Amino acid sequence: MVPQNRRNLLEARYPKWEVLTISGRLDRAAECWADRPLIITDARTWNYGEVQAWSRQIASGLIAHGLKAGEHVALNMANYPEFTAIKFAIARAGAVCIPVNFLLRGQELAYVLDQSDAAMLITMEEFRGHDYLADLNQIRPALPKIRHVFSLAGIDALIASATPDSDAELSAREAVADGTALSDILYTSGTTGRSKGVMLTHDMVLRAAFSSVIAGAFEENRRMLFAMPMYHVFGYAECLLAVLFVGGAIIPHLVFDAAEMLNAAERHRATELIAVPMMTSKLIETARVRGFDSSHLKVMFNSGGVNPPGIWNDIRKVLHPQEMRMGYGMTETSASATSNVVEDDDVKLLTTHGRFKPPSVAGEPTLGGRVAVYKTIDPETLADLPPDMEGELVVTGPIVTRGYYKKPEETAAAFTADGWLRTGDLGRVSIDDYVTLTGRIKETYRCNGEMVMPREIEMLFDDHPQIEQALVVGVPDPRAGETGCLCIVQRGIDRPDADALLATCAAKLARFKVPRHVLYFAASDIPLTVTGRPQKFKLAKLAIERIQGET
Numbered sequence: 001m002v003p004q005n006r007r008n009l010l011e012a013r014y015p016k017w018e019v020l021t022i023s024g025r026l027d028r029a030a031e032c033w034a035d036r037p038l039i040i041t042d043a044r045t046w047n048y049g050e051v052q053a054w055s056r057q058i059a060s061g062l063i064a065h066g067l068k069a070g071e072h073v074a075l076n077m078a079n080y081p082e083f084t085a086i087k088f089a090i091a092r093a094g095a096v097c098i099p100v101n102f103l104l105r106g107q108e109l110a111y112v113l114d115q116s117d118a119a120m121l122i123t124m125e126e127f128r129g130h131d132y133l134a135d136l137n138q139i140r141p142a143l144p145k146i147r148h149v150f151s152l153a154g155i156d157a158l159i160a161s162a163t164p165d166s167d168a169e170l171s172a173r174e175a176v177a178d179g180t181a182l183s184d185i186l187y188t189s190g191t192t193g194r195s196k197g198v199m200l201t202h203d204m205v206l207r208a209a210f211s212s213v214i215a216g217a218f219e220e221n222r223r224m225l226f227a228m229p230m231y232h233v234f235g236y237a238e239c240l241l242a243v244l245f246v247g248g249a250i251i252p253h254l255v256f257d258a259a260e261m262l263n264a265a266e267r268h269r270a271t272e273l274i275a276v277p278m279m280t281s282k283l284i285e286t287a288r289v290r291g292f293d294s295s296h297l298k299v300m301f302n303s304g305g306v307n308p309p310g311i312w313n314d315i316r317k318v319l320h321p322q323e324m325r326m327g328y329g330m331t332e333t334s335a336s337a338t339s340n341v342v343e344d345d346d347v348k349l350l351t352t353h354g355r356f357k358p359p360s361v362a363g364e365p366t367l368g369g370r371v372a373v374y375k376t377i378d379p380e381t382l383a384d385l386p387p388d389m390e391g392e393l394v395v396t397g398p399i400v401t402r403g404y405y406k407k408p409e410e411t412a413a414a415f416t417a418d419g420w421l422r423t424g425d426l427g428r429v430s431i432d433d434y435v436t437l438t439g440r441i442k443e444t445y446r447c448n449g450e451m452v453m454p455r456e457i458e459m460l461f462d463d464h465p466q467i468e469q470a471l472v473v474g475v476p477d478p479r480a481g482e483t484g485c486l487c488i489v490q491r492g493i494d495r496p497d498a499d500a501l502l503a504t505c506a507a508k509l510a511r512f513k514v515p516r517h518v519l520y521f522a523a524s525d526i527p528l529t530v531t532g533r534p535q536k537f538k539l540a541k542l543a544i545e546r547i548q549g550e551t
Contacts, residue, residue, distance in 0.1 A: 099231030445474025484515030
């Protein structure tokens with residue numbers, strides 16, 4: 001069936017937008033598809049009706065332990081099936097979920113738990129060799145607001161603690177559930193500084209999810225396989241919430257392993273693979289060696305980072321999806337806010353980061369039915385810029401956060417006077433609404449008073465045979481104020497010559513753009529966010545330390 005016909009079916013099923021909580025959306029799905037799979041693992045499968053009942057049992061147990069409507073519950077867990085049931089349970093109880101990055105340790109974890117005002121914490125005991133309970137015991141004295149801690153192994157005991165009174169209270173809360181209420185506070189993984197709690201409502205994340213369903217022209221029974229953690233909006237909204245609109249299923253993996261992902265895709269007949277470019281490249285490499293039965297695969301969704309040259313062509317030739325998807329967004333936009341439509345040609349995949357998502361019932365009528373629209377502004381004067389002129393991308397729409405939890409100054413700084421969110425990204429918006437990213441304002445630096453965009457330098461080495469990755473950061477310079485440091489991850493055993501690299505820059509760039517330093521890093525030493533994006537502010541600190549050590 002052609003994509004537009006699939007959209008027509010979706011529009012017929014959802015003729016108007018219904019404001020619900022995420023647990024309310026699960027209930028609507030369970031009414032239609034109670035016996036269909038929702039969570040698929042190698043161990044077992046849970047259908048919609050089972051997840052619905054499971055989430056109700058957990059919600060009642062939380063209420064029995066004193067959870068009040070509006071309180072915050074932190075969830076520190078990998079992609080176990082329980083994550084999904086607990087996520088819906090917290091919503092069902094009228095509480096706010098704080099999905100925690102399970103890579104956080106010690107004081108980083110304590111900061112999130114304390115700043116978020118978590119009253120309860122649900123955590124896994126151990127994961128990949130780390131003892132989470134021991135870590136928690138070290139910081140627990142600094143967390144007086146947390147009244148109860150429940151472990152993954154203790155979920156059955158939590159369920160057993162429910163009472164007739166807590167069941168009745170749960171029913172009362174469900175009867176007055178408010179989709180416009182806060183559902184999540186998600187802490188940004190951060191490419192430029194310390195994390196902030198992004199406040200999102202049930203309605204925001206559901207509108208974002210549905211808009212992706214429309215852009216991707218989802219068919220019923222879509223099966224989405226992924227390894228991105230569901231504490232991140234990519235796994236949460238683009239996968240878990242999106243399938244609820246089509247009676248689909250998620251096949252979540254705890255960790256990324258390319259061979260096992262391909263095995264699981266074949267075993268469970270996944271219709272869509274979802275990955276960030278780093279993962280996609282490894283899937284392609286592995287599939288070339290082992291082969292891949294792609295007869296079931298309809299879609300490859302590759303997004304969330306910088307694409308290596310040729311990746312879309314490799315996806316088509318090696319993984320053989322019928323359609324390809326990509327998008328651009330951030331935690332503050334609830335999920336992707338732009339997307340290609342699956343009818344787009346490869347030129348759009350190669351040269352843009354998608355366009356405004358198609359109009360739908362989830363959109364804002366004053367925005368032409370869109371859930372989000374972008375424009376560019378001058379980053380210094382904040383004046384609007386015409387189409388196709390590079391500037392800072394700003395966004396508005398019903399999926400955009402209203403701010404950061406308990407951070408009024410940061411919230412005020414994040415928005416323009418007329419309410420558009422400043423993304424911190426440099427880019428262009430075409431006359432036909434395609435968005436192209438060109439850099440990151442907070443990654444830029446000034447050399448002799450001139451602004452330098454690192455991506456312009458990095459692009460010179462995208463096709464260099466000896467370079468796996470080239471990253472440029474600004475470092476202090478006694479004469480120029482700041483200068484560039486070219487950070488190289490080499491490919492193979494031969495190290496590219498530093499003087500030759502700088503000569504390439506000098507031949508193709510203005511003098512002030514030529515980096516002064518070249519440093520070599522192992523790939524494992526490049527700081528990354530959970531979605532695989534380099535954390536430039538951390539890399540800059542490492543570079544400064546290395547430069548100071550050498551001098």
